[in-house]
Amino acid sequence: MTGLRDILERHVSGGSLPGAVALVARGDEVEVAVVGSADTEGSAPMVRDSLFRVASITKIVTAVAVMMLVEDGRFALIDPVAPWLPELASPVVVRTPSSPVDDVVPAEHAITVADLLTFRAGWGFPSDFSLPAVGLLFSELKQGPPNPQLIAAPDEWMATLAKIPLLHQPGEAWLYHTCSDVLGVLIARVAGCSLPEFLAERIFEPLGMADTGFAVPHGSRGRFTGCYRTGPQGGPELIDAPDGQWSGVPAFPSGAGGLVSSLDDLYAFTRMLLDGGGPLLSADSVQRMTTDWLTPAQRAGAELFLEGQGWGFGGSVDVAPVDPWNVPGRYGWVGGTGTAAHVTPSTGAVSILLTQLELSSPTPPALMREFWTYAAS
Missing domain, CATH: 3.40.710.10 (DD-peptidase/beta-lactamase superfamily)
Structure with a gap:
């Protein structure tokens, strides 16, 4: 056998x-x-x-850390993340997934902790990597295979993310990867370390x-x-x-x-x-x-x-x-x-x-x- x-x-x-x-x-x-x-x-x-x-x-470890903060009473799953991530207070969304990155509409509701945990916040990788808004994740955020020494510090990274439009409205579609990096910044800011x-x-x-x-x-x-x-x-x-x-x-x-x-x-x-x-x-x-x-x-x-x-x-x-x-x-x-x-x-x-x-x-x-x-x- x-x-x-x-x-x-x-x-x-x-x-x-x-x-x-x-x-x-x-x-x-x-x-x-x-x-x-x-x-x-x-x-x-x-x-x-x-x-x-x-x-x-790493994504599973990050999710456990978020749930520990939920149990600590620091935030709830339904809470918007903007109080800790003010860069995400007013996100915009491309009109359609294939639209140019300057053809945007306002997000219909605030991004929540649950949106990030379920990868439905609006940033991340779809099946089509050629979409204009997806290209910015690679060129500006250096998303992709891990290259830890090439990525900007969290505050600078978040400022860059805030300039990239969402591919879908929050809660609408599952998109891979980026939400866990956002959660890592959220954990640090909420925990104060x-x-x-x-x-x-x-x-x-x-x-x-x-x-x-x-x-x-x-x-x-x-x-x-x-x-x-x-x-x-x-x-x-x-x-x-x-x-x-x-x-x-x-x-x-x-x-x-x-x-x-x-x-x-x-x-x-x-x-x-x-x-x-x-x-x-x-x-x-x-x-x-x-x-x-x-x-x-x-x-x-x-x-x-x-x-x-x-x-x-x-x-x-x-x-x-x-x-x-x-x-x-x-x-x-x-x-x-x-x-x-x-x-x-x-x-x-x-x-x-x-x-x-x-x-x-x-x-x-x-x-x-x-x-x-x-x-x-």
Whole structure:
């Protein structure tokens, strides 16, 4: 019978990626596989506590932080965000998604915390990246694959965002990515400290996530893997080395994709969600996070990213068994650097996959799908 290690070894031995680390937990039974090397040179073997850029798995952590502030009574889900993000007090919307960026109308209602959590505030990536208002997210905000040292500090970033029109009216459509970066700024302003400080004090320290943060200390870089993309000859091509962009805390700590973490740190985090939120959140908050908030039309409009899935707070929610790995209620997300983390409350399962190979498109690659099918079996 094919095991978890067999799945990873097949892809690593084929030369498509240097190494991988994975975990599948079914109840209290935990299976871990560690395969390959931390880099293409084979200078260091992959180890269980290797460090990875987890990219968009960061979005789930950011959503947890927002829900902690809700439970603290700092704001409610229905509250407008303008008191803390005054740059967003009077947003405008392009008349149609394909309209020029100067053909705008006023937003019909204020942007709320819930709009940001459900990715329906009006900024973000649709299926068509060529739309004029979307182009500004790349050229002005540097949205896209994580490049932490290239992004402006939060106040400057927010001032730039405020000049970019919404693609849709708030609440109307699901758009990927940008809302989590806005939430990161919201958390910092409401809490009165930086996003790294808040996450460290309120999430990482209570859960024992000692290897998770926005930068890798010098003493830990021996465990930090290289980050690669598929090169023109089909093999891995280095994007970022261990002494690269994660060597220091960036000016803009991205709530959408900036974290580095390890297998066991992510397991502690996902177990918290699976076990009902303690000690960080109430079971009610976790239930809200893992509920699909999208309409059928919104799910259909997000097909490039969601493939029919729904969206909770910070992560997708499987709504129908359309694939062997698609279990209704499964919640989690993938990172563009080749990572994935999910929990399935109905079966008590956790699945975590960490690789070093950047995804070439929003469509999950074969390894990820094989891993998910195995985790669901």
